[in-house]
Structure formats: C-alpha cells, structure tokens
Amino acid sequence: MAIKVDYVVRETSTNLFRNLSITLASILTVMVSLFLLGMALTVNLGVNKATQRWQGGIEFIVFINPGATTEQVGAVDKALRESPEVEKLTYVDQNQAMEEFRSLFANQPELIDTVTPDILPPSYRVVPLNKSSDTVEALSEQYRGKPGVKSVVSATETIKLVQKLSGTLTVFMYVVAGVLLGASILLVLNTIRMAMYARRREIEVMKLVGATNWFIRVPFMTEGLVQGVIGAGLAIGLLVLFRPFYERIVPDPTQFPLFSGMVPASSELFGIYVVLAFIGCVIGTIGAGVAVTRFLDV
Amino acid sequence: MIKLDNVTKVYKGDVVALRNASVEIAKSEFVFLVGPSGSGKSTFIRLLNKDQTPSAGRIFVAGKDIGELSSWKVPYLRRNIGTVYQDFKLLANKTVGENVAFALEVIGRPRHVIQTQVPAILDLVGLGNKAGNFPHELSGGEQQRVSIARAFVNRPLILLADEPTGNLDPATSVGIMQLLDKINKTGTTVIMATHDRGIVDRMRRRVIELDRGEIVRDQVRGVYE
Ligand SMILES: Nc1ncnc2c1ncn2[C@@H]1O[C@H](COP(=O)(O)OP(=O)(O)OP(=O)(O)O)[C@@H](O)[C@H]1O
Ligand SMILES: [Mg+2]
Numbered sequence: 001m002a003i004k005v006d007y008v009v010r011e012t013s014t015n016l017f018r019n020l021s022i023t024l025a026s027i028l029t030v031m032v033s034l035f036l037l038g039m040a041l042t043v044n045l046g047v048n049k050a051t052q053r054w055q056g057g058i059e060f061i062v063f064i065n066p067g068a069t070t071e072q073v074g075a076v077d078k079a080l081r082e083s084p085e086v087e088k089l090t091y092v093d094q095n096q097a098m099e100e101f102r103s104l105f106a107n108q109p110e111l112i113d114t115v116t117p118d119i120l121p122p123s124y125r126v127v128p129l130n131k132s133s134d135t136v137e138a139l140s141e142q143y144r145g146k147p148g149v150k151s152v153v154s155a156t157e158t159i160k161l162v163q164k165l166s167g168t169l170t171v172f173m174y175v176v177a178g179v180l181l182g183a184s185i186l187l188v189l190n191t192i193r194m195a196m197y198a199r200r201r202e203i204e205v206m207k208l209v210g211a212t213n214w215f216i217r218v219p220f221m222t223e224g225l226v227q228g229v230i231g232a233g234l235a236i237g238l239l240v241l242f243r244p245f246y247e248r249i250v251p252d253p254t255q256f257p258l259f260s261g262m263v264p265a266s267s268e269l270f271g272i273y274v275v276l277a278f279i280g281c282v283i284g285t286i287g288a289g290v291a292v293t294r295f296l297d298v
Numbered sequence: 299m300i301k302l303d304n305v306t307k308v309y310k311g312d313v314v315a316l317r318n319a320s321v322e323i324a325k326s327e328f329v330f331l332v333g334p335s336g337s338g339k340s341t342f343i344r345l346l347n348k349d350q351t352p353s354a355g356r357i358f359v360a361g362k363d364i365g366e367l368s369s370w371k372v373p374y375l376r377r378n379i380g381t382v383y384q385d386f387k388l389l390a391n392k393t394v395g396e397n398v399a400f401a402l403e404v405i406g407r408p409r410h411v412i413q414t415q416v417p418a419i420l421d422l423v424g425l426g427n428k429a430g431n432f433p434h435e436l437s438g439g440e441q442q443r444v445s446i447a448r449a450f451v452n453r454p455l456i457l458l459a460d461e462p463t464g465n466l467d468p469a470t471s472v473g474i475m476q477l478l479d480k481i482n483k484t485g486t487t488v489i490m491a492t493h494d495r496g497i498v499d500r501m502r503r504r505v506i507e508l509d510r511g512e513i514v515r516d517q518v519r520g521v522y523e
Contacts, residue, residue, distance in 0.1 A: 007403065201389055202400075208387065209448070210376035211404035213369075 011219035012226060015195040022194060023227060026187035030231025030283055031238070033180030034276045038239045040173035041272045042246065045264050047166040049104060051159055058090075059128050060140040060154035063121040066094070072148025079146075080124055085139050088127035094120050106265035121150050181283060184231065188224050188287025193295050195223060203296070217292045224288020225281060232280025236273045243269070299325040299456065299487050300346065305355035307341050307511075315341040317511040319355070323489065325455075328482045330498050331491040332522055333508035339491035342508065343458045346489070347379045348372050360455060377405055380449030380457040380486075384464035386441045388433040394444050395420065395429035401448045419451040423477055439470035443477065450481055457481060459490040463497065471497060495522040 016023050048055075062080070064073055080089055092100070097120040105111045128139055136154060144152045196203065206216050247263050264272075300323040307316040315338045323329055331339045344350040345357060348364055357364050359375065367375060388397050395416055402412045420426050423443040433441055442462055449457060459478065463471035475497055482488045492498060498505060498521060505520030506513060 004406070201387070205387055205389060205400065205448075206404045207373075208376065208381050209401040209405060209452070210373040212373045215404060215406070 008219050008222055012222045015199070015219060015223045016226065018198055019191060019194050022187075022191050026184060026191045026287075027227050027231045027234070029180060029184040029187050030228055030280060031234040033177050033184050034232050034235035034280060035238050036173055036180065037177035037279070038235060038272055038276050039242075040170045040177060041275070042239070042264055042269065043166055043173075044170045045268060045272070046250070047162060047170075049264070051163050054155045054159050054163070058125045058155065059131060059136045060126050060152055062124040062126065062140075062143050062152050063150040064123060065148050065150040066119060066121055068148030072146075076124070076143065076146055076148055079143070080126065083139075085129050085135070086126055087129045090125040092123050092125060094118060094122050097122060106268065107263060181279070185283050185287045185290075188227050188284055189291045191227065192220050192224050192288045192291035196220060196291065196295055213296075217296060220292050220296070221285065221288045224284040224291070226284065228280040228282070228284020228287075229277070231283070232277045235276055235280070239269075239273070239276075299323055299327070299360060300489075301358040302345075303356040303358070305345065305352045305357060307338070307345060307350065308353040314511050316345070316352075316508075319511075319513050321506060321513060321516065323487060325487055326482065326485045328479070328488045328501070328503040329490070330501070330503055330505045330520070331489065331508065332493070332498060332505055333514075335493075336510075337508040338511045339508055340460050341511075343381075343460050343489065343491055346456070346458060347376050347381060373405075377452055378455045380446075380452070380454040382442070382445050382449050382457065382459040382462045384461040386433070386445040388441055388444055388448075390433055393430050393432055394425060394436070397433070397444055398448045398451050401451055405452065407452075415451055419447045422450075422480075423447045437470070438466050439473055442466060442474055446474070446477060446481070450486070454486065456487045456489070459488065461491055461493065463492065463494055468496060475501065498522040 062076065064076065077091075080086055094117040098115070098117040101115060101120060102112055126140075128136055130136070140152045140154050143149055203216060250263055302319050302321045305316055305319045306314070308314050319342070331342055333339055341350060345352055346359065348367065352365065360378065364375060389400065392400060398416045398419060399412050402415060407415075417426065417429065420429055423446055425440060425443055425447070428436065428440065428444075433444065436444065442465075446457075446459075446462070457478070462478070463474050466474065471494060478488055478490065479501070502519045502521070505515065505517045505522070507515035507517075507523070
C-alpha cells in the first residue's frame, strides 16, 4: 500500500510545529554538534595536508636535483641505505611529487597548471633511528651539499608543534562533538516521543481501524529525519559563513610555506559537508527509529 | 464466521478473564454478551480483533486462525472488524466528517472513495447534516452514531460493540440499537457486550452469558437473565 505523500507532509509539519520549542532544541543541538565536527574535520584535513610529508616519524627530506646524474643519485641512495642511523627510507619520484603538489595546492589550480613533474625534485624521506634533534641535525648535515642534492629540509620544531597541538585540539573537538551527537540523538528521540504522546488518540484510532504499523510510523520517522537534516543544513551554513575567518587565522602560505595546504579546497570541504549531511540524517533516523520501536507499541 | 476453541485468557497476576471458552458465531448473527462486571466480556471482544492474545486455545475469524497471523497482518484483520466503544474514541480536533474520513484515509483509501463513502455512511446513521460539526457540539447519542459510522464505513464483516449504550439514556439507546440492527440486516455479524437488561430483553437475540470467565449460558432469542 502506498503511503500518500501529502498525508506524510501534513502530519510531519503539524508534528514539527506542535512542539516548536523542543523541536528547535533538538535541531540546534544537531547543528552545534555537526558544526564542531565539521570544524574538527576541516582543521584536521588542513594540518594533515600541510604536514603530510612529515608523517610517520619522517625527520628530514633530501631533495634531489632534477638534473642530477645517475651516479650522483646512486651515491646518495647508497649512503642513505647503508647508514646505520636510518631506520626507514622512502623514495618519492617526480610523479608522486606531482601528486603531492596537486593536493597541497588544490585550492590554487592556476599554480598547478604552471607545474609539470619534470621540474619537481624527487626526494628521499628519512626516518632516523634516533629522533633527538641534535642527532637528526648531525645526520641531515651529512647530506647537505653532496653532489646531486638540491637541499635538505628537516622537520622543524614548528611542524612538530603544529602536529601535536592540532592533534590534541581535534581529539578534544571530536570528543565534544561525539558527546553532543549522543545528546542530539536523545533529544530527537524525546521530541518524537512527545509528538507521539500528543497524538496518542489518533494513534489509538489508527490501530483500531487497521492502519499498518508503517503508516503510523512514517510521519514520526520523517519528523526525526527533518530535524536531523535541518540541523545539518544549519551546521553547513555556519561552516560556510565561518570559512573566511578560518582562512584569515591561518598564516599566509606565500610567507610561510609550511602552512600551504592548511586551507582546504572547496572540493574537499564539499566532501566534509556531505559527511555532515549524512550524519544528520543518521541522527534523525536513529532517534526517531528508537522512539517508534520503543514507545509506539505497534 | 467466528469460532473460539477452548480459549483461556490469563492476565498477568493470574487473573483468569476467560476460561475454556468454546463458541461458534455464524455470519450475520447478532449476539449479546452479558454478565456481571469483570466476567470477561471486554476480554472476549478484545481477543477477536487481536488487541489481546489468548493464553491457550485457538480463535478463528472468517476461517483463519488469527493466532497464526503475524503482527504485520493484524491491521488487515482489523479492516474487516469494526469496533465501537462506550467512550466513542472520537478525535476532538476533527469534525464529524473528518473523523469518519480519517478511518478510510489511514488505510490508504483513495480520495474519491472517501468523498463518496463518508456522506453515504453519515446519511445511514442519520447525521447527514452534521458532517461539519465537531464532536463536542453533538449529543452523546449522536457521538456514538459517528463512532458507529467510522466503524462501519469500510463495510467490515464483523462489528464489535463494547457497551455502546453504556453512557446513553434509555431513549437514545433505543436509537443506537435500531442502527446496529440495521447494520446487522446488511449481513454484518454484530457482537455487543452490554449491561442493559431492557435492550437485551426487548431485542430477543442470541445471548451468551459469562460469569467469572466461563460461558454459563448460550441461548437463542435469549433474555438478560
Ligand atoms: N489489561 C488487563 N490487564 C490485567 N487484567 C485485566 C486486563 N483487562 C481486564 N483484566 C481483568 O480481567 C477480568 C475481566 O475483565 P473484563 O474487562 O473482560 O470484564 P468485563 O466483563 O468487560 O467487565 P465490565 O462489565 O466491568 O466492563 C477482570 O478481573 C479485569 O480486572
Ligand atoms: Mg468491559
């Protein structure tokens, strides 16, 4: 049996407006929790991108001159591989470097257009055995100025600090967002429960005359879904409004190359918005679903 | 049409509301359920539309064992069983017409069916001119007519009535009984629980008497006691 769309729309909207204050409370909680989650995801994405070359304990990078001879590269390769102080070594060729460049400057396509793989330096990513800054400094110094080596860049204290700070910050935001998400599920659940209580006589009559369980449930389910979706929509709107402020906080990447990539590209942000919208739907559906199965008794 | 096969209903707390009841009711019969308060009349009625399930025994409605009905099919059983209660169960925020239409709407009947069926049934119960009134603007007897209209608008095979005249004065009750009689004459099986001696004695229909959950009398063209 098809459930009529106009019936569901009518029932859902009366339900939503009947308990306007508690409906607003649950929508706003969904909004705040998803906004926090969105912020955490944005910061996390930016920091990961800006520091992706430095993940997994990589302490310094030996950039090879794109024009270096095979012998020169071979010598550097051999020296690194045979060094007892190197724990792990990864070679990034020009194509991989191009990929990295692309994601780092995803929000500056005009920059990407000017670059081809053959002008990007291949590099060795080095994870040393001993990670104290003195030994790292001494080790990296050995390769600086070798024939074929363009430059040696070590992870500065700043990068480590950014990684650590943002790590702590985002974990904290995830925890708070998680708690608030739990709270919003409970709020949606209670809103739906109140809506069912307000309509208990209708529900009784519906059962009496043989309305199917799903017919009785669907308006309440859509009510929960609508709350989740509106909350997510507001959170996304807030994130869009907030984006210029965020970009202003992040240091100018032309002056601090370290921070290039900290500002996610629109396409990446869109991915985050999709995730938030999906979570909004899930919150609404879970809250309403629990309410109808626990308290509707049909 | 309806068959109870050794049905027992025990509520929690060991209250035996119905004990080893076996009875058969044919199509288009009119049956009174009588007995003192707490004898199990409402329980009998609730078992028939699966509002309650028996603790033991089997119940057949229209040839089907309703104990084997999965829960998602129960609504379809109820579409064939109209139910009328002492307290009408009308929705106060809907007009008479909307109350009746609601019963069709929530089982997915198309709008054009609703638009023709609702006025027709309101004419049948004698409330053709009250479709736009709200329940609180009606007398008790009229409200009960609305609830009968709602129960019958889908033309069920069976009409269950639990003390439909319990809140009405004798003169009004007579009108309700005439209506139920009219519905019964269309071929609908009517089962009515009642304490109203006058009605039972005047109508002279089949009487099933319950006492502490047991069927103690089953009499054609019976009287109250
Ligand atoms: N939902 C229930 N839970 C527990 N016990 C119940 C329930 N419904 C009825 N009972 C008990 O079952 C017995 C029969 O009740 P029932 O309502 O069937 O009697 P009745 O004949 O309709 O009485 P009345 O004439 O007062 O309406 C009573 O002892 C009652 O207390
Ligand atoms: Mg009763």
